[in-house]
Amino acid sequence: MFVSVVGGSRCSRREAKLAEEVGAELARRGVTLVCGGLSGVMAAACKGARSAGGTTIGILPGSRREDANTYVDIPIVTTIGEARNVIVVCSGQAVIAICGEYGTLSEIAYALRHKIPVVGLNTWSLSKGGQLDSSIIIAQSAKDAVDKALAAIEGRGD
Amino acid sequence: MFVSVVGGSRCSRREAKLAEEVGAELARRGVTLVCGGLSGVMAAACKGARSAGGTTIGILPGSRREDANTYVDIPIVTTIGEARNVIVVCSGQAVIAICGEYGTLSEIAYALRHKIPVVGLNTWSLSKGGQLDSSIIIAQSAKDAVDKALAAIEGRGD
Amino acid sequence: MFVSVVGGSRCSRREAKLAEEVGAELARRGVTLVCGGLSGVMAAACKGARSAGGTTIGILPGSRREDANTYVDIPIVTTIGEARNVIVVCSGQAVIAICGEYGTLSEIAYALRHKIPVVGLNTWSLSKGGQLDSSIIIAQSAKDAVDKALAAIEGRGD
Amino acid sequence: MFVSVVGGSRCSRREAKLAEEVGAELARRGVTLVCGGLSGVMAAACKGARSAGGTTIGILPGSRREDANTYVDIPIVTTIGEARNVIVVCSGQAVIAICGEYGTLSEIAYALRHKIPVVGLNTWSLSKGGQLDSSIIIAQSAKDAVDKALAAIEGRGD
Numbered sequence: 001m002f003v004s005v006v007g008g009s010r011c012s013r014r015e016a017k018l019a020e021e022v023g024a025e026l027a028r029r030g031v032t033l034v035c036g037g038l039s040g041v042m043a044a045a046c047k048g049a050r051s052a053g054g055t056t057i058g059i060l061p062g063s064r065r066e067d068a069n070t071y072v073d074i075p076i077v078t079t080i081g082e083a084r085n086v087i088v089v090c091s092g093q094a095v096i097a098i099c100g101e102y103g104t105l106s107e108i109a110y111a112l113r114h115k116i117p118v119v120g121l122n123t124w125s126l127s128k129g130g131q132l133d134s135s136i137i138i139a140q141s142a143k144d145a146v147d148k149a150l151a152a153i154e155g156r157g158d
Numbered sequence: 159m160f161v162s163v164v165g166g167s168r169c170s171r172r173e174a175k176l177a178e179e180v181g182a183e184l185a186r187r188g189v190t191l192v193c194g195g196l197s198g199v200m201a202a203a204c205k206g207a208r209s210a211g212g213t214t215i216g217i218l219p220g221s222r223r224e225d226a227n228t229y230v231d232i233p234i235v236t237t238i239g240e241a242r243n244v245i246v247v248c249s250g251q252a253v254i255a256i257c258g259e260y261g262t263l264s265e266i267a268y269a270l271r272h273k274i275p276v277v278g279l280n281t282w283s284l285s286k287g288g289q290l291d292s293s294i295i296i297a298q299s300a301k302d303a304v305d306k307a308l309a310a311i312e313g314r315g316d
Numbered sequence: 317m318f319v320s321v322v323g324g325s326r327c328s329r330r331e332a333k334l335a336e337e338v339g340a341e342l343a344r345r346g347v348t349l350v351c352g353g354l355s356g357v358m359a360a361a362c363k364g365a366r367s368a369g370g371t372t373i374g375i376l377p378g379s380r381r382e383d384a385n386t387y388v389d390i391p392i393v394t395t396i397g398e399a400r401n402v403i404v405v406c407s408g409q410a411v412i413a414i415c416g417e418y419g420t421l422s423e424i425a426y427a428l429r430h431k432i433p434v435v436g437l438n439t440w441s442l443s444k445g446g447q448l449d450s451s452i453i454i455a456q457s458a459k460d461a462v463d464k465a466l467a468a469i470e471g472r473g474d
Numbered sequence: 475m476f477v478s479v480v481g482g483s484r485c486s487r488r489e490a491k492l493a494e495e496v497g498a499e500l501a502r503r504g505v506t507l508v509c510g511g512l513s514g515v516m517a518a519a520c521k522g523a524r525s526a527g528g529t530t531i532g533i534l535p536g537s538r539r540e541d542a543n544t545y546v547d548i549p550i551v552t553t554i555g556e557a558r559n560v561i562v563v564c565s566g567q568a569v570i571a572i573c574g575e576y577g578t579l580s581e582i583a584y585a586l587r588h589k590i591p592v593v594g595l596n597t598w599s600l601s602k603g604g605q606l607d608s609s610i611i612i613a614q615s616a617k618d619a620v621d622k623a624l625a626a627i628e629g630r631g632d
Contacts, residue, residue, distance in 0.1 A: 080241075081244075082244060082268070082271065083238070083241045083244045083245075086239075086240060086241045086264075087241075099286075101271070102267045102268075102270040102271035103267070103271050105263070105266075105267035105270075105271075105284070106244075106264050106267035106268050106271065108263075108267075109260045109261070109263035109264035109266075109267055110240070110260075110264050112260040112263075113240065113259070113260035113261050113263075113264065122286075122287065123286070124284060124285070124286050125284075125285050125286065126263070126282055126283075126284060127282070127283050127285070128257075128280075128281070128282050128283065129280065
């Protein structure tokens with residue numbers, strides 16, 4: 001199984017800890033981690049996955065494999081800049097979004113557009129016409145996020 | 159000047175009317191319209207621009223120029239699917255978002271990521287940590303949206 | 317009608333003169349010029365088109381519209397790097413290749429892959445299994461190249 | 475180490491056998507195989523790699539992970555169509571091209587553009603101004619191709 005973790009390339013220590021726990025929990029469940037391959041939440045999630053013996057894929061925006069954080073096992077060198085965000089999410093069977101800025105928002109949007117389940121940890125919330133969009137599944141902890149992502153994948157029969 | 163208009167490929171009659179007014183108003187100001195080139199809000203905006211003598215650019219997702227709506231003057235054939243959304247917004251100096259679904263949300267996200275001003279008409283509203291993100295400039299009418307988009311471009315010294 | 321002109325971002329004076337003549341001849345025939353928007357053959361072709369009153373589209377690799385050469389009327393800001401080569405060729409109904417390096421070769425390849433006619437002026441020649449591939453239509457002059465590109469478009473019923 | 479294998483999505487039995495041998499030889503050397511993830515040469519190379527206990531990555535053009543051939547371990551879902559060709563080659567440290575059509579030619583072109591070594595087995599040959607381009611390293615067998623690809627990677631200090 002493949003789950004994408006998205007979030008900012010800069011993040012607070014608290015966010016990094018959360019991301020690391022998500023990565024470790026995914027690895028313990030035997031899930032391969034997909035991310036954007038850079039720093040911040042991406043590096044922390046990869047670090048967590050590695051520490052628990054998991055495999056990590058980094059979908060890089062640039063043309064240099066050396067840009068990948070040191071916890072990436074499989075660097076994918078896209079050369080297409082931030083347009084690679086759609087690849088990050090579509091290569092997962094579910095997405096876990098941790099905090100994040102507008103890049104993360106674009107990833108949430110693409111995931112929902114492609115009917116890929118999105119689990120959110122302290123991330124964006126969306127509304128339209130004064131009405132909250134409830135498509136993002138809210139999680140309360142790293143373990144809860146992974147539980148909900150895996151349940152969503154099974155629910156879709158993916 | 160170039161302004162991108164984004165919104166759903168399906169839309170209500172009311173939304174289409176709004177898009178048409180935006181397109182016409184942009185054309186009257188001498189602005190070239192950029193959009194995704196398909197149906198719904200995109201076609202209505204192009205129709206409005208054409209009716210006022212404006213020029214329209216359609217950044218198409220597929221590989222067939224025939225997919226462009228009949229009001230597109232310049233079809234750009236990207237072949238890269240919805241990853242073309244980043245091109246739609248980055249080819250404008252400002253973005254006007256009209257209603258829209260998750261594809262539109264990805265366009266708003268990319269625009270804000272690239273510091274391109276976004277004016278919203280009945281579109282998504284964003285919040286994080288319970289706090290409203292006020293980056294989207296709210297407009298009340300087609301004319302107001304165009305006024306605010308042009309003011310934002312001038313403010314950026316673009 | 318839309319014709320793409322492809323070639324190196326660096327070129328000799330002689331190549332630039334050829335590109336300028338191609339651009340001017342396209343403009344005289346009422347054809348809109350599509351190119352990669354940068355320097356070398358692209359700038360020379362745009363300059364020629366402008367001098368004859370034509371319209372020029374520059375499909376830029378980066379995220380800054382200021383990267384366009386000064387003869388581009390319509391900058392398309394793709395942000396996807398050299399992956400934009402497929403957009404340059406697919407946005408034309410025929411391609412004229414002038415000399416060029418490996419980037420130009422990728423454009424010739426994509427054009428042939430998408431069954432878009434390619435006219436070559438001192439450009440790559442291809443063979444496989446010792447057999448010359450005759451898909452590239454050879455031209456002897458700028459005027460000849462434009463004649464052959466337009467004939468090919470009409471032949472395809474495009 | 476990562477090596478990309480490129481070639482047609484349709485191929486003769488003889489080409490498939492060659493691709494399978496290349497895949498198996500890469501796996502025996504501990505190299506991870508990168509390819510476009512579809513049928514023909516891609517499937518045969520993945521089959522060979524799997525048979526020798528190797529790992530296979532398929533960079534898919536579409537939006538469905540189910541499009542991957544059954545020998546792909548890690549499907550990357552790009553959604554960007556044939557523009558994904560640049561990702562296939564840039565994710566390898568060397569490229570082995572087996573026969574192939576214009577899509578393969580675009581991959582050879584992108585690889586050379588990005589200074590990634592290309593080893594050719596019965597594939598395209600390129601010339602310009604009547605002069606053969608000798609950038610493609612010619613191989614005579616599957617084993618020879620893998621030897622030369624790995625030597626080229628080491629030569630680059632990659």
